[in-house]
Amino acid sequence: MHSSLFISQTDARPMYLQIVEQIRQRVAAGDWEAGLELPSIRTLAANLRVSVITVKRAYLDLESEGVIVTRHGKGSFIADAQGLAKDMRLAQLDTHLAAAGEIARSLGMAEPELIERLRSALTQQEPTS
Numbered sequence: 001m002h003s004s005l006f007i008s009q010t011d012a013r014p015m016y017l018q019i020v021e022q023i024r025q026r027v028a029a030g031d032w033e034a035g036l037e038l039p040s041i042r043t044l045a046a047n048l049r050v051s052v053i054t055v056k057r058a059y060l061d062l063e064s065e066g067v068i069v070t071r072h073g074k075g076s077f078i079a080d081a082q083g084l085a086k087d088m089r090l091a092q093l094d095t096h097l098a099a100a101g102e103i104a105r106s107l108g109m110a111e112p113e114l115i116e117r118l119r120s121a122l123t124q125q126e127p128t129s
Helices: 015-028 041-048 052-065 084-106 111-125
Strands: 068-071 075-078
Touching: 015 041, 015 052, 015 084, 041 052, 052 068, 084 111
Parallel strands: none
Antiparallel strands: 068 075
16 A cells, blocks of 8 residues: 555655645545555655654644544554545545636636536536436
8 A cells, every 4th residue: 555655856845745645635535445554654654765753744644634543552544534535525626626716817717707617627527328
């Protein structure tokens, strides 16, 4: 599982944040389900070639958000919070919609036109029977 995480040295974001965002994305996409055990802090740090402190900070952030739970002596696991993945996906959607709104404003686009463009995008992506 941890091999699907990676750290980009060219990414301007801090390394711990790259880890946090990648784990959030896996949970939001449903790739990592509740109860899935995460690698130990030391194991993930060694595999990603980052410090233990970097991974520990990422895990602490994820735990404070309710994405993971840590059981002393047993490890860290994806939290068993119903609706967590959906909430995370909705937060991603809100971020993208806010960005779309900002782009529309910068183009001087009126709200009805933006809404129509969203409708058009939704219609184009609907599967045909």
